[in-house]
Amino acid sequence: MQMFRNRKTRSLAYQVAFLLILALVIFGAVHEASTKLAAQGMTSGFDFLHKSTGFRIGFSLIPFDPFESYLRMLWVGIVNTIFLGILSIVLANIIGLIIAVFRISSNGVLNDIGTLYIETFRNVPLILQALFWYAALTHLPPTRQAYSVFDSIFLSARGVFVPSLNVGGQWFAAVALALLFGLSLLAWFSMSRRFKRMKNRGVLQLGIAGLTLAVMVGILAYAREPGSDIFSVPELKGLNFRGGITIPPELSALAIATAIYGGAYIAEVIRAGFLSVGKGQVEAARALGLAPWHVFSRVHLPLAIRAVLPTLINQYVWLFKATTLGIVVGFADFFSVISVSINQSGQTLELIAILMAGFLIMNNTLSFVLNRVNKAIALKGTQLRT
Amino acid sequence: MTTVSDVNTHPQPLNTGFQPDGLGARLRRRYFRTPGNAMISLVGMAALLYLVYHALDWAVLKAVWASPDGTSAVCRDIAGACWAVIQQRWRIIIFGLFPYDEQWRSMLACIAMVATIVLSCLPWFWKPLRLSTLWCAGFITFYVLMRGGLFGMRVVMPADWGGLTLTVFFYAAGVLIGMPMAVALALLRRSEMPLVSRMTGALIDGVRSLPLITILFTAALIFPFVLPDWLQGDKIWRVIIGFALFFAAYQAEIIRSGIQSIPVGQEEAAKALGLSYWHRTGRIILPQAFRNALPPTINQLVITFKETSLIVIIGFFDILASGNAAYGTGEWSFAYFEVYIFVALVYFVFVFSLSRYGAYLERRMRFGQH
Numbered sequence: 001m002q003m004f005r006n007r008k009t010r011s012l013a014y015q016v017a018f019l020l021i022l023a024l025v026i027f028g029a030v031h032e033a034s035t036k037l038a039a040q041g042m043t044s045g046f047d048f049l050h051k052s053t054g055f056r057i058g059f060s061l062i063p064f065d066p067f068e069s070y071l072r073m074l075w076v077g078i079v080n081t082i083f084l085g086i087l088s089i090v091l092a093n094i095i096g097l098i099i100a101v102f103r104i105s106s107n108g109v110l111n112d113i114g115t116l117y118i119e120t121f122r123n124v125p126l127i128l129q130a131l132f133w134y135a136a137l138t139h140l141p142p143t144r145q146a147y148s149v150f151d152s153i154f155l156s157a158r159g160v161f162v163p164s165l166n167v168g169g170q171w172f173a174a175v176a177l178a179l180l181f182g183l184s185l186l187a188w189f190s191m192s193r194r195f196k197r198m199k200n201r202g203v204l205q206l207g208i209a210g211l212t213l214a215v216m217v218g219i220l221a222y223a224r225e226p227g228s229d230i231f232s233v234p235e236l237k238g239l240n241f242r243g244g245i246t247i248p249p250e251l252s253a254l255a256i257a258t259a260i261y262g263g264a265y266i267a268e269v270i271r272a273g274f275l276s277v278g279k280g281q282v283e284a285a286r287a288l289g290l291a292p293w294h295v296f297s298r299v300h301l302p303l304a305i306r307a308v309l310p311t312l313i314n315q316y317v318w319l320f321k322a323t324t325l326g327i328v329v330g331f332a333d334f335f336s337v338i339s340v341s342i343n344q345s346g347q348t349l350e351l352i353a354i355l356m357a358g359f360l361i362m363n364n365t366l367s368f369v370l371n372r373v374n375k376a377i378a379l380k381g382t383q384l385r386t
Numbered sequence: 387m388t389t390v391s392d393v394n395t396h397p398q399p400l401n402t403g404f405q406p407d408g409l410g411a412r413l414r415r416r417y418f419r420t421p422g423n424a425m426i427s428l429v430g431m432a433a434l435l436y437l438v439y440h441a442l443d444w445a446v447l448k449a450v451w452a453s454p455d456g457t458s459a460v461c462r463d464i465a466g467a468c469w470a471v472i473q474q475r476w477r478i479i480i481f482g483l484f485p486y487d488e489q490w491r492s493m494l495a496c497i498a499m500v501a502t503i504v505l506s507c508l509p510w511f512w513k514p515l516r517l518s519t520l521w522c523a524g525f526i527t528f529y530v531l532m533r534g535g536l537f538g539m540r541v542v543m544p545a546d547w548g549g550l551t552l553t554v555f556f557y558a559a560g561v562l563i564g565m566p567m568a569v570a571l572a573l574l575r576r577s578e579m580p581l582v583s584r585m586t587g588a589l590i591d592g593v594r595s596l597p598l599i600t601i602l603f604t605a606a607l608i609f610p611f612v613l614p615d616w617l618q619g620d621k622i623w624r625v626i627i628g629f630a631l632f633f634a635a636y637q638a639e640i641i642r643s644g645i646q647s648i649p650v651g652q653e654e655a656a657k658a659l660g661l662s663y664w665h666r667t668g669r670i671i672l673p674q675a676f677r678n679a680l681p682p683t684i685n686q687l688v689i690t691f692k693e694t695s696l697i698v699i700i701g702f703f704d705i706l707a708s709g710n711a712a713y714g715t716g717e718w719s720f721a722y723f724e725v726y727i728f729v730a731l732v733y734f735v736f737v738f739s740l741s742r743y744g745a746y747l748e749r750r751m752r753f754g755q756h
Contacts, residue, residue: 011578011579015579015580015581015582022585028614029613030612032612032613032614033611033612037611107417107426107427107430108417109417109426110426110430112430112434119738120734123733123734123737123738124692124730124733124734124737125692127695127696127698127706128726128729128730128733131710131726135723136723139722317595321597321598322597324599324600325599327599327699335597335600342607348608348611349608352600352608355600355603356596356604359595359596359597360592360596363595364595
């Protein structure tokens with residue numbers, strides 16, 4: 001007993017006990033699970049991933065048919081989740097920025113509109129908003145009586161039909177990827193301190209932009225189906241539209257709901273950023289004779305974004321997680337694909353493990369990348385001024 | 387650490403006595419300071435007026451409020467809202483599938499829980515003992531009223547609960563279980579034993595980087611596999627535990643930040659006085675930490691209330707599902723708009739009042755510190 005008077009020994013004993021209990025719990029759980037699985041006559045393991053699924057998916061960015069494997073279907077779910085997540089974050093950011101500018105503007109009416117927006121949409125659960133938009137979109141008129149905008153965009157209960165380019169889906173993805181890559185390269189170039197002192201930075205940036213554009217045009221020119229128009233405009237043929245892109249109501253409902261809901265939160269974050277920018281900075285910019293737009297875009301906004309970027313990153317990760325609502329409207333995101341697979345294959349434990357691992361990887365990658373961006377552009381030391 | 391927002395505190399404009407007050411002057415300053423501003427104001431006002439007029443026209447002027455014969459015939463050819471759907475189906479939205487004769491119990495239970503929440507906003511209750519007594523009492527009242535079996539009330543199992551009552555139950559149970567869990571997690575994470583603090587940290591960060599719905603799903607599906615039969619309990623309790631864990635992971639970080647914002651001297655002084663760990667924690671650290679962390683805590687409570695709506699995915703008949711059921715019959719299927727607005731209003735009342743209260747507290751506390 002004398003031994004336990006020593007703080008170090010005691011703490012070691014506690015930790016050993018903690019570890020033992022933890023090991024016991026885990027062992028018990030594994031034992032219980034394996035007995036139950038054996039009793040039900042189920043085989044564990046990941047072999048089922050290569051079996052064919054036998055069911056259809058409403059919306060997928062990459063082609064999928066019922067004969068393909070579970071692995072492929074999970075991949076479809078991941079791609080859909082990432083697509084929806086990025087789309088929602090970008091839209092929410094745009095809405096958030098606009099509402100934040102409304103809230104800090106000197107105009108009373110704009111303030112009121114901003115406040116009204118935030119208080120309305122922030123206080124109603126996202127899932128309710130998603131259901132609402134889904135109900136509203138599926139209650140649009142049928143395809144024959146669809147609302148049309150300039151005879152090229154059609155709104156109907158089967159979805160929104162928009163014109164597109166006459167290329168296959170994978171080429172579209174390639175173009176988008178090229179654009180994304182070019183833009184991030186440009187952003188890196190203009191923001192990172194590593195290139196601050198470089199002489200021909202402007203020329204290089206122009207070069208990157210031109211190269212990106214050339215690659216995009218090249219892909220499109222190569223991929224265009226021979227003999228077809230560049231643009232494909234949706235046309236009513238029988239009961240449905242042909243050509244163009246169909247945006248299904250599931251996707252639009254989720255994207256609209258997350259963008260509106262997330263926009264309300266992001267607006268408040270950005271507003272806090274605007275308020276934290278020192279008055280002197282803005283006044284100095286004005287005193288130098290910068291136009292109001294330049295004061296905003298070159299001084300006020302960059303400083304505000306830098307001030308709140310860490311908070312904003314948390315908000316993005318949170319928004320990305322919040323988009324996991326596909327299952328309530330029938331959008332095949334990662335979670336709903338997993339849920340369907342559990343129902344079909346019965347491999348609960350394995351699929352839940354995949355679900356957790358998938359989300360941990362996606363979320364941590366997102367926050368890792370954004371934190372690197374934050375580190376690269378954060379204000380340091382003498383750059384902090386009031 | 388000083389952050390940018392700490393450095394740039396805006397001094398309030400000095401009151402120089404120059405206050406050309408009066409409503410007209412203030413309005414002019416707010417809306418019509420410059421010609422450009424006035425134009426934006428006019429356009430904005432016109433847009434707002436247009437919106438408000440149409441909303442009012444739809445929701446009030448042209449609306450049908452009640453259906454005398456219980457069918458949707460009154461709403462056939464109207465241009466406004468059909469509130470008759472609420473008048474006809476409000477019972478299913480609020481009480482779900484609770485037996486008709488016993489719905490007064492559901493009503494009373496709901497009122498008891500809301501009263502508990504309102505009472506805990508009064509500063510008199512902000513003592514650990516009083517607050518926990520209040521919540522336990524409120525929760526037990528709620529549970530006894532809902533489940534029955536005592537005082538000659540018929541037994542209604544949780545599987546038959548639904549509607550707003552289920553949402554409130556879920557919320558209260560989740561917070562009640564989650565709060566002690568959060569304190570425990572926060573203290574464990576601050577532990578000086580590296581193994582304990584690392585493990586707790588991994589658990590908290592892991593839970594925080596997963597969407598709530600995956601946690602609920604896991605709780606509903608995995609627990610039956612890994613727990614022995616005598617430990618499993620009802621599905622609703624398993625999901626509540628998952629919900630509480632999720633709440634606790636976020637709340638633990640809030641409490642930890644509250645603890646970190648206490649000057650180190652406080653704990654050192656307590657140590658120097660020879661107080662034990664539990665006395666230090668219970669009497670010195672936690673009371674101050676809770677006070678510091680009150681605004682984010684209220685914020686978290688608000689978010690948590692909204693997040694209860696996710697249980698509909700796990701297959702519970704909460705207010706969202708009962709709302710869907712309310713317009714889900716062939717009779718009322720056109721009235722989805724009205725039902726969603728009603729459900730949204732219910733959430734809005736809860737969430738908005740809670741968050742306004744949080745904002746008030748924050749103002750009050752800031753005032754107290756200067």
